[in-house]
Amino acid sequence: MKKILKWIAIGVVCLIVVGFIAFLYLIPPFDMLPREAFSQPHAAAVASSLDKINDPVERALAKRGQYIMSISDCNGCHTPQGDQGPNWDEYLAGGAKFEMIKPGTAHSRNLTPDKQTGLTRRTDEEVKRVLRSGVFHDGRIFEPTFMPWPAFTNMTEEDRHALVTYLRHIKPIKHDVPEWSPNSSAPLNSFYPYDYAEHEKKK
Numbered sequence: 001m002k003k004i005l006k007w008i009a010i011g012v013v014c015l016i017v018v019g020f021i022a023f024l025y026l027i028p029p030f031d032m033l034p035r036e037a038f039s040q041p042h043a044a045a046v047a048s049s050l051d052k053i054n055d056p057v058e059r060a061l062a063k064r065g066q067y068i069m070s071i072s073d074c075n076g077c078h079t080p081q082g083d084q085g086p087n088w089d090e091y092l093a094g095g096a097k098f099e100m101i102k103p104g105t106a107h108s109r110n111l112t113p114d115k116q117t118g119l120t121r122r123t124d125e126e127v128k129r130v131l132r133s134g135v136f137h138d139g140r141i142f143e144p145t146f147m148p149w150p151a152f153t154n155m156t157e158e159d160r161h162a163l164v165t166y167l168r169h170i171k172p173i174k175h176d177v178p179e180w181s182p183n184s185s186a187p188l189n190s191f192y193p194y195d196y197a198e199h200e201k202k203k
C-alpha cells in the first residue's frame with residue numbers, strides 16, 4: 001500500500017513539473033510583441049500631408065525631420081498619453097505634466113502649427129534655440145530633466161532645420177497648455193547647474 005502511495009506521489013510531482021514547464025513554454029512571450037505593434041500606430045499618425053509639399057527640397061527636409069522626430073522620442077512627451085498609450089489624434093499637441101518640488105511645474109508644449117496655442121507663435125530660430133541650448137523664447141532655461149535638451153545639442157544645424165520644417169507641416173491642433181509655474185523658493189533661470197544644497201543653507 002505504502003509503495004502505491006509513493007508511486008502516486010511521484011506521479012503527481014512529475015505531472016506538476018511537466019505541467020509547469022508546459023505552462024512556461026506555452027504562455028505568450030510578453031516581451032516579444034512584434035515591432036509593428038508599436039510602429040504602425042505611430043506611422044499612421046504621422047502619415048500626414050508631407051507628400052503634398054510641392055518643393056522637393058522642402059519635402060525631403062520635412063521627411064528627414066519626421067525621421068529624426070521618430071527616433072528622438074519627442075512624441076513620448078509631446079503627444080498626450082491615454083489609457084491605451086499615446087493619443088494619436090492629438091499627435092504632438094503637448095500637455096504632459098512634469099512636476100518637481102524644485103524647480104516647479106512644466107507641461108510639454110504644443111508643437112503643432114496652431115496659430116493661437118501652437119508653435120506658429122515661435123520663429124524657426126526660437127524653436128532651434130530650444131533644441132540647441134534649452135532656452136525658451138522668453139530667455140528662461142528649460143529644466144533638462146523635464147525637456148532633455150542637452151541630449152539634442154549635438155544635432156547638426158541641418159537636423160534642427162529639418163525638425164522645424166517637419167513641425168511646420170504636421171496637423172495643427174488647438175490645445176492650450178498651462179504656462180510654466182516655478183517654485184517660488186527656487187530662483188528662476190538658475191537651476192542648471194544649480195546647487196540646491198547651497199540654496200537650502202541660505203534660506
Ligand code: HEC
Binds near residue numbers: 098119127130131137
Ligand atoms: C522627456 C520629455 C520631453 C522630450 C523627450 C522632449 N520634450 Fe520638448 N518639452 C518638454 C517640456 C516639459 C517642455 C516645456 C518645458 C518648460 O516649460 O519648462 C518642452 C518644450 C519644448 C519646446 C518649446 C515649445 C514652445 O512653446 O516654445 C520645443 C520646441 C520642444 N519641446 C521640442 C521638442 C523636440 C523637437 C523634441 C525631440 C527632439 C522634444 N521636445 C523632446 C518635454 C520633452
